[in-house]
Amino acid sequence: MGTTMRLDKFLGQMGKGSRSQIKEMAKKGRIFVNGQAEKKTERKICPETDEVTLDGCKIDYMAFEYYMLNKPQGVVSATEDGRYPTAVELIGSAVRKDLFPAGRLDVDTEGLLLITNDGELAHRLLSPKRHVDKTYYAHILGSLPADSQKQFEAGIILEDGLKTMPAVLNILSEEEPGKDLTAVTLTIQEGKFHQVKRMFQALGCQVVYLKRLSMGSLVLDGKLKPGEYRRLTEEELAGLKKGESIE
Numbered sequence: 001m002g003t004t005m006r007l008d009k010f011l012g013q014m015g016k017g018s019r020s021q022i023k024e025m026a027k028k029g030r031i032f033v034n035g036q037a038e039k040k041t042e043r044k045i046c047p048e049t050d051e052v053t054l055d056g057c058k059i060d061y062m063a064f065e066y067y068m069l070n071k072p073q074g075v076v077s078a079t080e081d082g083r084y085p086t087a088v089e090l091i092g093s094a095v096r097k098d099l100f101p102a103g104r105l106d107v108d109t110e111g112l113l114l115i116t117n118d119g120e121l122a123h124r125l126l127s128p129k130r131h132v133d134k135t136y137y138a139h140i141l142g143s144l145p146a147d148s149q150k151q152f153e154a155g156i157i158l159e160d161g162l163k164t165m166p167a168v169l170n171i172l173s174e175e176e177p178g179k180d181l182t183a184v185t186l187t188i189q190e191g192k193f194h195q196v197k198r199m200f201q202a203l204g205c206q207v208v209y210l211k212r213l214s215m216g217s218l219v220l221d222g223k224l225k226p227g228e229y230r231r232l233t234e235e236e237l238a239g240l241k242k243g244e245s246i247e
């Protein structure tokens with residue numbers, strides 16, 4: 001037999017209400033287990049094999065949820081915040097209540113954010129030991145020093161004296177005439193606080209727009225506009241699990 005859990009916990013995790021609300025539903029005969037009305041919400045069930053229905057609708061168990069969000073500016077990478085809307089609040093179709101962002105983007109940074117409740121995968125993706133590549137697209141005010149690619153490759157000494165790991169800078173367009181911006185991509189292997197902005201700052205440059213394009217094997221779906229999200233595909237999930245399990 002697989003793992004068991006309390007009926008009220010199962011329904012609570014699947015977003016059907018609080019423990020007391022679920023008790024009420026059971027009292028009213030709205031909950032069935034394997035075809036039998038069930039009033040005891042503390043009873044154990046096996047989520048994988050027992051059939052639970054609420055008002056006649058079968059409730060499938062979902063241990064983990066995985067969403068790719070294109071985080072817009074003005075939204076924080078958190079589950080709760082007093083001031084700004086949070087990335088987790090944007091996932092309107094979330095079933096579970098224990099989702100969190102796997103990683104952090106600044107409030108003014110856009111782009112790829114993985115929202116999940118899989119703590120183990122998140123830990124492996126974010127662990128400083130794993131050096132998971134993260135690629136960003138950025139606009140830099142003005143132009144870059146001529147040797148900036150070499151400097152990034154060698155590692156940048158930040159204002160606090162710490163040296164970053166080697167990073168790959170791609171210059172996509174030189175300063176646009178009349179716009180005074182340089183478009184670049186930068187791939188880093190770490191995730192220090194404000195890392196991309198601080199790396200450019202160390203070269204005397206200012207990042208005025210920042211968007212994360214990828215994290216490990218996971219690439220932001222170009223069809224997602226800022227604020228939009230979708231579930232990861234099986235392939236994307238398998239890729240993440242495989243890639244990030246390599247020591």
Ligand code: URA
Pocket residue numbers: 104105106107109193194195196197198210
């Ligand atoms: N680096 C930054 O400076 N900001 C981000 O949001 C992500 C990486």
